[in-house]
Amino acid sequence: MGRNIPIKVARAEHDMTQKQLAEAVGVSRQTMNAIEQGEYNPTIRLCRTICKVLGKSLDELFGEGDDEA
């Protein structure tokens, strides 16, 4: 599993830090970091919450081919 670049880009678009995004979706900063680094595969429930906060679709943030190898 590679790094999740779309989340990082979407977060930058919203001018949010990892900590702010983590607080908005209700997880720890370490977990948000692990998701961006591709070290943790979140549940669909958490994916949907992240999409809702960042105003993106599941495909845009977690679609296949979005991972950096």
Add this chain to the structure above:
Amino acid sequence: MKRNKAYDERQTLERGKAFRNAYLTLAAAVLVCFFLRDAGVHWADDFSQTIVCLWSSILVCTVQLIVRDAYDGIREGNMRIIAVIFLVCGVFMLGCEIVRASGTRFSLYEQIGVISSGLGTLTIGIVYWAKFFRDKNREQSEA
């Protein structure tokens, strides 16, 4: 009830893995001790063997909790104090054993429990601070 944001779905998973590995390590260590005793190998007294088995399990669990950023239920500030205490205790215990080893009344058979405790506490302290500075560097490079 106020929800603890530091304890999320990944933390539950990581804690489960860490405690599973600790349990398996403890079981393996007890089995190794049993087979060694059965084979007539007396490498440590009973008390020291118990300490070594417990420390092997504690070390696996704690290092995994630190490295994988799993929720440990301890505040960040308190964890730093504990990590310093672990470092100091580890250095003190190992230092005492080195001094004792230079004298005549030293037996690895009896002291291996203290040595494993010293190594365990020192390792936990080192791993915590290594992780702390690595994360700090990573945060600075990403900012």
